[in-house]
Amino acid sequence: MTTTDPLAGLPPVPSEARFLARADLQTLIDVLHEDDRRVIGPRVADGTIVLDEIASVADLPAGWGATQEPGRFTLERRTDEKLFEYNVGPMSWKGYTFPATAPLTSVRRTAEGVAYEPATRVIPKLAFLGVRACEIAALFVQDRVLLGGPFVDDDYRERRRSALVIAVQCTTAASTCFCASMGTGPEVRSGHDLVLTELTDGFVIDAGSDAGRAILARLPVSEATTEQIGDVIGAVSAARLSMHDGVVTVGLQDRLMANLDSPRWAQVAERCLTCTNCTSVCPTCFCTSVIQRSKIVGTASGSVRTWDSCFNPGFARVAGGSFRSRPRDRYRQWLTHKFSTWVDQFGTFGCVGCGRCIAWCPVGIDVREELAAIAPPIVPRVPPPSPAPIAATPTEFATARVTSTRTETADSTTLVLTETDPALIRTKPGQFVMLTLPAFPRLPISVSRVRPDGIELTIRAAGPATRALTQIKPGEVVGIRGPLGVGWPIERAMGRDVVIVTGGIGLAPLRPLIDAVLADRSRFGTFRIFYGARTRKDMLYKDELAVWASSPDVDLQLIVDRGDPDWLGRVGVVTQLFDQATWEGSKASAFVCGPERMMQNTVRTLFDRGLHGDRLFVTLERHMECGIGLCGHCQMGRFFVCKDGPVFSLAQLGDTFGREGI
Amino acid sequence: MTTQTSAASVATRPRVGVVKFASCDGCQLSILDLESELLEVVARFEIVEFPEASSNRSEGPYDVLLVEGSISTEEQAEQILELRKAAKLLVTIGACATSGGIQALRNWADHDAFRASVYAHPEFVDSLAMATPISDHVTVDAELRGCPIGIGQLRELLTSLILGRRPEVRDEAVCAECKRRGAVCVLVASGEPCLGPVTEGGCGALCPRWGRGCYGCFGPREGANAPSLGRTLIATGRDEPEVGRLFAGFTAWAEPFRTMVNDLGGTRGAGGTRGAVRPSDPAAAPGAESDGATGGRA
Numbered sequence: 001m002t003t004t005d006p007l008a009g010l011p012p013v014p015s016e017a018r019f020l021a022r023a024d025l026q027t028l029i030d031v032l033h034e035d036d037r038r039v040i041g042p043r044v045a046d047g048t049i050v051l052d053e054i055a056s057v058a059d060l061p062a063g064w065g066a067t068q069e070p071g072r073f074t075l076e077r078r079t080d081e082k083l084f085e086y087n088v089g090p091m092s093w094k095g096y097t098f099p100a101t102a103p104l105t106s107v108r109r110t111a112e113g114v115a116y117e118p119a120t121r122v123i124p125k126l127a128f129l130g131v132r133a134c135e136i137a138a139l140f141v142q143d144r145v146l147l148g149g150p151f152v153d154d155d156y157r158e159r160r161r162s163a164l165v166i167a168v169q170c171t172t173a174a175s176t177c178f179c180a181s182m183g184t185g186p187e188v189r190s191g192h193d194l195v196l197t198e199l200t201d202g203f204v205i206d207a208g209s210d211a212g213r214a215i216l217a218r219l220p221v222s223e224a225t226t227e228q229i230g231d232v233i234g235a236v237s238a239a240r241l242s243m244h245d246g247v248v249t250v251g252l253q254d255r256l257m258a259n260l261d262s263p264r265w266a267q268v269a270e271r272c273l274t275c276t277n278c279t280s281v282c283p284t285c286f287c288t289s290v291i292q293r294s295k296i297v298g299t300a301s302g303s304v305r306t307w308d309s310c311f312n313p314g315f316a317r318v319a320g321g322s323f324r325s326r327p328r329d330r331y332r333q334w335l336t337h338k339f340s341t342w343v344d345q346f347g348t349f350g351c352v353g354c355g356r357c358i359a360w361c362p363v364g365i366d367v368r369e370e371l372a373a374i375a376p377p378i379v380p381r382v383p384p385p386s387p388a389p390i391a392a393t394p395t396e397f398a399t400a401r402v403t404s405t406r407t408e409t410a411d412s413t414t415l416v417l418t419e420t421d422p423a424l425i426r427t428k429p430g431q432f433v434m435l436t437l438p439a440f441p442r443l444p445i446s447v448s449r450v451r452p453d454g455i456e457l458t459i460r461a462a463g464p465a466t467r468a469l470t471q472i473k474p475g476e477v478v479g480i481r482g483p484l485g486v487g488w489p490i491e492r493a494m495g496r497d498v499v500i501v502t503g504g505i506g507l508a509p510l511r512p513l514i515d516a517v518l519a520d521r522s523r524f525g526t527f528r529i530f531y532g533a534r535t536r537k538d539m540l541y542k543d544e545l546a547v548w549a550s551s552p553d554v555d556l557q558l559i560v561d562r563g564d565p566d567w568l569g570r571v572g573v574v575t576q577l578f579d580q581a582t583w584e585g586s587k588a589s590a591f592v593c594g595p596e597r598m599m600q601n602t603v604r605t606l607f608d609r610g611l612h613g614d615r616l617f618v619t620l621e622r623h624m625e626c627g628i629g630l631c632g633h634c635q636m637g638r639f640f641v642c643k644d645g646p647v648f649s650l651a652q653l654g655d656t657f658g659r660e661g662i
Numbered sequence: 663m664t665t666q667t668s669a670a671s672v673a674t675r676p677r678v679g680v681v682k683f684a685s686c687d688g689c690q691l692s693i694l695d696l697e698s699e700l701l702e703v704v705a706r707f708e709i710v711e712f713p714e715a716s717s718n719r720s721e722g723p724y725d726v727l728l729v730e731g732s733i734s735t736e737e738q739a740e741q742i743l744e745l746r747k748a749a750k751l752l753v754t755i756g757a758c759a760t761s762g763g764i765q766a767l768r769n770w771a772d773h774d775a776f777r778a779s780v781y782a783h784p785e786f787v788d789s790l791a792m793a794t795p796i797s798d799h800v801t802v803d804a805e806l807r808g809c810p811i812g813i814g815q816l817r818e819l820l821t822s823l824i825l826g827r828r829p830e831v832r833d834e835a836v837c838a839e840c841k842r843r844g845a846v847c848v849l850v851a852s853g854e855p856c857l858g859p860v861t862e863g864g865c866g867a868l869c870p871r872w873g874r875g876c877y878g879c880f881g882p883r884e885g886a887n888a889p890s891l892g893r894t895l896i897a898t899g900r901d902e903p904e905v906g907r908l909f910a911g912f913t914a915w916a917e918p919f920r921t922m923v924n925d926l927g928g929t930r931g932a933g934g935t936r937g938a939v940r941p942s943d944p945a946a947a948p949g950a951e952s953d954g955a956t957g958g959r960a
Contacts, residue, residue: 047851275859280841
């Protein structure tokens with residue numbers, strides 16, 4: 001996802017930046033012409049900036065800027081003569097890579113029957129001059145759609161391949177621009193052959209491909225000065241900073257789908273003209289229809305692919321009627337596709353933040369406003385105050401005595417700690433402590449039970465340090481800091497059904513939550529626990545499992561990866577315990593702990609059950625050393641897992657959850 | 663049956679009639695604009711009635727009857743009933759036939775006053791108080807919109823009649839045609855009032871391509887959200903009668919344009935009036951008690 005670009009916000013430092021004087025820009029156009037390329041670029045026409053064939057620099061919009069607002073585009077005369085001091089007009093490069101109409105096939109009746117022939121394709125050799133960062137992102141989006149799957153659009157591929165991309169970094173932003181929030185601009189980072197940034201007297205120019213370097217070598221350029229490079233960074237940063245109203249993309253995918261019944265859909269449909277201006281100007285919209293064209297005498301006919309739109313009443317029509325007969329259905333289809341289901345299908349948003357759909361909507365509907373109203377960003381709830389930890393910083397350690405130990409499985413042991421600071425008794429379910437033995441690294445350990453006289457910690461011997469901890473004898477003293485982190489938000493489950501899904505040692509951090517629900521049972525609905533382990537012997541707390549299994553308060557279901565002669569229960573993965581169930585997930589809050597892959601599958605299955613992302617919680621395992629967000633080890637996206645977690649809602653995590661390499 | 667064709671082809675060619683009521687004949691002439699394809703047309707269709715093109719006449723029966731014009735006189739109202747009986751397939755062509763046409767603006771006015779001001783002897787003018795579309799009188803099988811109709815849609819209709827397929831007439835706004843043709847939106851870029859977003863396409867965005875706002879001659883498209891467009895035009899500085907006038911054009915009598923005219927004014931006779939006007943009840947026409955002196959909504 002573009003929003004996780006770790007470089008977002010930092011302007012790229014041009015690598016081999018050169019300076020091209022304003023007077024020499026014509027040489028670039030000449031060089032492109034020498035290579036038999038037609039140059040397509042911006043020009044002033046019909047009250048706006050259009051894309052058209054450019055013969056010379058004189059065709060470019062020198063001294064023109066634009067004000068863009070919802071439903072309005074106003075050209076403005078500038079006091080300088082800069083050529084690219086606007087953002088985008090109504091046309092996008094899609095018009096050249098994915099033309100509005102394209103012949104597909106011709107059909108003839110022959111003596112033998114019918115003969116289909118593909119249309120002859122004429123692919124012009126083009127150079128796109130003035131491609132903005134958001135527009136490169138849009139080309140990438142269409143690449144994914146039209147080239148990224150098992151079947152590709154040959155026409156698009158040929159057109160895309162034959163076009164040279166000469167990017168221009170934006171040094172200004174319209175009120176409709178929101179590339180920064182979509183993570184697509186204004187900096188041009190990749191996808192270009194050449195990139196220009198306009199300064200008062202010329203351009204800082206850099207190549208992004210071999211083709212670009214070959215052209216750069218033919219231009220009368222000088223080495224860009226440090227001042228010029230500084231000016232570029234300053235100008236592009238200024239464009240970034242001048243963008244205010246963006247889209248909050250965190251969790252947006254789920255937030256939108258959780259709001260399919262929002263009353264706002266009907267409200268926006270009161271305004272929406274279903275006129276298809278938005279989808280037509282959108283640089284990523286790719287929906288088309290095929291039209292048959294026949295001659296009246298009719299031995300031959302042809303078919304033509306033409307831009308269509310999900311806003312047209314006939315777009316989803318079958319013989320019995322349209323699946324999306326109401327404008328509100330069509331608006332919802334469009335918006336959820338752009339900002340949610342597109343991600344499922346193609347791994348990116350279908351929106352790059354160019355703002356065309358805002359400016360060119362005749363009634364000025366602003367997607368940013370609609371998204372904020374339909375799927376409001378989840379304002380982090382102020383969690384009930386967590387107990388102040390003892391020995392908060394890594395320079396301190398308190399001590400606690402291990403008063404008893406209990407072997408849970410072959411490699412797991414529970415330590416019972418008493419004679420410790422009363423703060424630990426106020427540990428909330430899901431919180432953890434940092435535990436250490438002299439000369440061993442400090443380890444984050446979830447609290448597996450809070451007792452009136454202390455806490456329990458269940459530890460699996462996974463390495464030398466944890467093994468040492470599991471071998472502690474009663475009476476020994478350990479170093480401890482905590483409680484730390486954010487625990488399970490049990491208050492979010494009150495009045496709702498509770499679902500717990502866990503595997504192996506993952507039951508440990510959930511046990512205090514189970515204790516809390518059982519202690520206050522009447523405040524919760526149906527309580528379901530799904531627990532999986534490698535084998536029967538790898539299950540924790542076997543005595544308690546037996547008690548829960550026979551309790552009317554809990555619906556406990558167990559499953560093992562590998563059965564044995566004594567196991568009479570189910571064999572398989574934990575999601576099999578409920579993937580065929582009939583209970584309604586939308587009434588539940590779910591708490592999940594286990595290996596990352598297991599949690600991903602579980603989350604997916606729970607989403608299928610109708611659980612909302614903001615009521616689905618996972619606890620993440622990460623390398624933690626300080627436990628208070630200062631050492632950086634556990635950083636994940638915008639979070640430090642130790643301080644902001646380890647418990648997170650899926651809505652908080654958004655698409656970072658389950659992403660490899662985050 | 664007077665056309666000069668062989669018996670064999672008469673048996674296979676559909677019999678086509680082209681007739682007109684209150685209209686300018688422009689749509690019929692569009693048929694003749696097929697020019698180079700006319701020989702193909704007559705090879706495929708037997709044109710038995712087409713007064714603009716031939717003095718040979720036929721009262722039917724017709725396999726296909728193309729009807730131009732709106733019903734504007736008592737006599738026409740009777741004729742259309744007979745023609746419907748004679749036609750297997752009745753297709754209305756053009757804004758007059760499909761929505762009442764420009765003459766339907768009199769539906770908001772005082773018919774008698776109009777007649778008196780134009781004709782020296784209004785008593786000889788035998789017209790109804792309202793001009794109404796064909797579909798108000800008989801069942802219509804298909805419509806070709808426009809003032810005049812688009813030659814492309816006409817060609818598609820004829821072709822699909824031969825092939826027996828549904829005509830590929832897109833249910834989309836003029837905007838889609840603008841964008842596909844690379845025309846800049848006059849509403850957004852120039853502030854030119856334009857009915858394109860609520861008007862059925864088919865014209866190839868003829869007016870916007872020349873920098874003019876669409877005046878809706880193809881009539882309202884399916885589900886046209888005219889109120890929203892009207893609100894926006896008013897919010898961006900136009901007064902209500904001005905916006906009403908925009909809708910009060912060639913297809914003013916078609917809903918929802920009609921309601922816009924009712925609500926906003928915009929015809930001389932509609933000033934200060936409210937409420938929908940029903941074609942079946944001429945007495946309800948607000949023009950009956952308004953001479954237009956109020957000139958718009960107070």
